Amino acid sequence: xxxxxxxxxxxxxxxxxxxxxxxxxxxxxxxxxxxxxxxxxxxxxxxxxxxxxxxxxxxxxxxxxxxxxxxxxxxxxxxxxxxxxxxxxxxxxxxxxxxxxxxxxxxxxxxxxxxxxxxxxxxxxxxxxxxxxxxxxxxxxxxxxxxxxxxxxxxxxxxxxxxxxxxxxxxxxxxxxxxxxxxxxxxxxxxxxxxxxxxxxxxxxxxxxxxxxxxxxxxxxxxxxxxxxxxxxxxxxxxxxxxxxxxxxxxxxxxxxxxxxxxxxxxxxxxxxxxxxxxxxxxxxxxxxxxxxxxxxxxxxxxxxxxxxxxxxxxxxxxxxxxxxxxxxxxxxxxxxxxxxxxxxxxxxxxxxxxxxxxxxxxxxxxxxxxxxxxxxxxxxxxxxxxxxxxxxxxxxxxxxxxxxxxxxxxxxxxxxxxxxxxxxxxxxxxxxxxxxxxxxx
Numbered sequence: 485x486x487x488x489x490x491x492x493x494x495x496x497x498x499x500x501x502x503x504x505x506x507x508x509x510x511x512x513x514x515x516x517x518x519x520x521x522x523x524x525x526x527x528x529x530x531x532x533x534x535x536x537x538x539x540x541x542x543x544x545x546x547x548x549x550x551x552x553x554x555x556x557x558x559x560x561x562x563x564x565x566x567x568x569x570x571x572x573x574x575x576x577x578x579x580x581x582x583x584x585x586x587x588x589x590x591x592x593x594x595x596x597x598x599x600x601x602x603x604x605x606x607x608x609x610x611x612x613x614x615x616x617x618x619x620x621x622x623x624x625x626x627x628x629x630x631x632x633x634x635x636x637x638x639x640x641x642x643x644x645x646x647x648x649x650x651x652x653x654x655x656x657x658x659x660x661x662x663x664x665x666x667x668x669x670x671x672x673x674x675x676x677x678x679x680x681x682x683x684x685x686x687x688x689x690x691x692x693x694x695x696x697x698x699x700x701x702x703x704x705x706x707x708x709x710x711x712x713x714x715x716x717x718x719x720x721x722x723x724x725x726x727x728x729x730x731x732x733x734x735x736x737x738x739x740x741x742x743x744x745x746x747x748x749x750x751x752x753x754x755x756x757x758x759x760x761x762x763x764x765x766x767x768x769x770x771x772x773x774x775x776x777x778x779x780x781x782x783x784x785x786x787x788x789x790x791x792x793x794x795x796x797x798x799x800x801x802x803x804x805x806x807x808x809x810x811x812x813x814x815x816x817x818x819x820x821x822x823x824x825x826x827x828x829x830x831x832x833x834x835x836x837x838x839x840x841x842x843x844x845x846x847x848x849x850x851x852x853x854x855x856x857x858x859x860x861x862x863x864x865x866x867x868x869x870x871x872x873x874x875x876x877x878x879x880x881x882x883x884x885x886x887x888x889x890x891x892x893x894x895x896x897x898x899x900x901x902x903x904x905x906x907x908x909x910x911x912x913x914x915x916x917x918x919x920x921x922x923x924x925x926x
Contacts, residue, residue: 492559492583493576494591500572506565511573511825512832514612515605516560517552519577522604522611522688523595524548525710526703530597533700540589547584556580564829568815568822570605598699600691602820603730607686609828613739614683614717616835617676624842625673625746631846632666632753635659635853642855643917644770645863652867655921658770658860665753669842672746679739684719687729693819694730733821736831737813743834744806747799750838750845754792754799757849761789769859774852791849798841805830864917868897873914878906 524545531541550556559580566572578591589595596604640659645652689704691697696704705722712720723729763769764787779786809830812823821827868890871883882904890900901911 489558492556492580493561494579494583496575496591497562497572497579500562500566500576504563504566504572506563509564509829510560510562511564511566511570512612512828513554513557513560514616514832515608515828516557516573516577517554518608518611518615519574519604520548520551520581521711521714522608522707523577523581523599524552525707525714526598527595529703529706529710530700532706533702535700536594536597540585540594543585544581544589544595547581547589550584551577551580556584564825566825568824568826569601569820570609570824570828571601573825574599574601574605598689598691598703602692603687603690603694606730606733606821606824607688609733609824609831610683610686610735611711611715611717611720612828613736613831613835614680614719615715616832616839617680617683617739618717618719620839621835621842622673622676624839624846625669625676628842628846628850629666629669629673631850632662632669635850636662636666639855641918642857642860643864643921644860645867646869646921652863652869654869654872655864655867655917657918657921658855660921661756665756668749668753669746672742672749675742675745676739679735679742680719682735683739684717684721685723685729685735686720687723687726690723690726690730694727696726727819731819731821732816733813733824733827736827737809740806740809740827740831740834743831743838744803746838747802747806747834750795750841751799754789754795754845757853758789758792761792761853763859764856768863769856770863771859772854772856774849776848791845795841795845798837802834802838805834864921870915870917870920871897871901873920874901874906874911877910877914 524547527536527541527544527548530536531538560573560576562572562576574596575591578595581595582589582591636659638659639662640657642658643655644658646654646656686708687694688707689696689699691699708720708722712718757771757773760768760770761773764772773787773789773791775787776790779788779790809827812827812830813821815821815823868887871887874883874886886897886901886904886906889895889904890897893900898911898915902908
């Protein structure tokens with residue numbers, strides 16, 4: 485087999501390189517790898533169906549396996565911002581596989597047999613997204629969920645002030661907050677898994693417009709079966725309708741929407757953790773974040789929330805990617821969506837960024853968080869909102885008067901309450917911070 489440093493692609497690829505000097509960013513490698521897998525499986529199925537010489541099919545499959553493994557990534561130089569169907573990259577793949585067979589397999593007649601760019605390229609994008617979301621993103625989110633859940637259990641008895649509108653509220657536990665974060669991440673996984681059911685319904689077999697012209701009736705089912713077996717991706721499935729699958733990329737838009745929700749959740753979590761770690765003396769100061777690097781080039785000893793800041797930046801990028809994907813998904817006309825490379829680029833970047841960031845956030849930040857006991861004790865004891873627990877005994881209006889006097893005077897809440905006629909035993913029995921934090925579960 486010719487080495488990768490030799491040019492394997494042909495004239496159609498070169499035309500695309502010349503036509504699209506746009507970003508300098510090529511089609512995601514995972515899409516190219518899945519194009520290789522699809523074409524290898526297609527060749528073997530065509531041989532089984534009596535449409536392709538078995539020896540030639542085996543040669544194509546061997547070449548396709550090398551492409552799928554990343555051995556020839558340098559042979560795919562076309563810019564990601566290319567023809568909207570991905571035709572250029574499909575032809576690039578056909579030409580490289582032809583060259584790897586020594587020219588025995590014709591790029592169109594043999595390598596592309598039973599296929600069109602219009603069904604093969606989107607199928608490769610769907611499968612790349614399904615693969616990376618299943619094998620990288622979901623495990624990364626599960627790791628983050630577990631890290632948050634461990635902290636929830638560890639912090640279950642740490643009482644602190646609750647906050648609503650960024651203002652003091654009734655006490656909660658740090659464990660309750662972290663349990664909420666863990667659940668956000670778990671629900672994000674469920675949203676992704678739900679979307680992946682539709683992502684797995686690939687348009688393979690529709691050829692040019694969804695009719696399956698020039699394709700054996702059993703071709704698509706057999707190729708899907710091979711791909712599912714070899715990749716262990718159980719969700720690979722036939723489309724609900726071939727014209728639906730060919731004409732739009734709604735499933736990819738749906739998946740991107742689920743990723744956006746995850747980004748929104750991570751934004752909430754990262755902001756909260758950065759705020760709780762603020763200080764150490766002039767901020768909220770309820771937790772200590774791991775010290776990963778110097779926080780300032782001029783201020784000695786400064787510790788910054790660097791991982792939460794990374795999470796916030798990545799989340800913004802994912803949300804931006806989703807906007808572009810949404811617009812791309814709206815751009816289909818009649819039998820084909822023609823913004824597939826854009827969708828692929830943004831969706832796969834979002835999956836990658838959320839995967840790596842979730843692992844880093846878990847390992848380098850969440851796992852190392854410790855309680856600032858003085859900070860949580862101060863916030864729990866300082867919130868005047870504990871007077872809420874007195875409502876049933878003395879009424880909202882009287883409790884409000886007590887809070888207002890304590891707030892304006894700076895005097896302890898208990899002192900003011902007793903001055904206003906609240907029985908000392910009633911106050912002491914009612915204002916139990918741990919029991920208040922437990923709410924109706926006390």
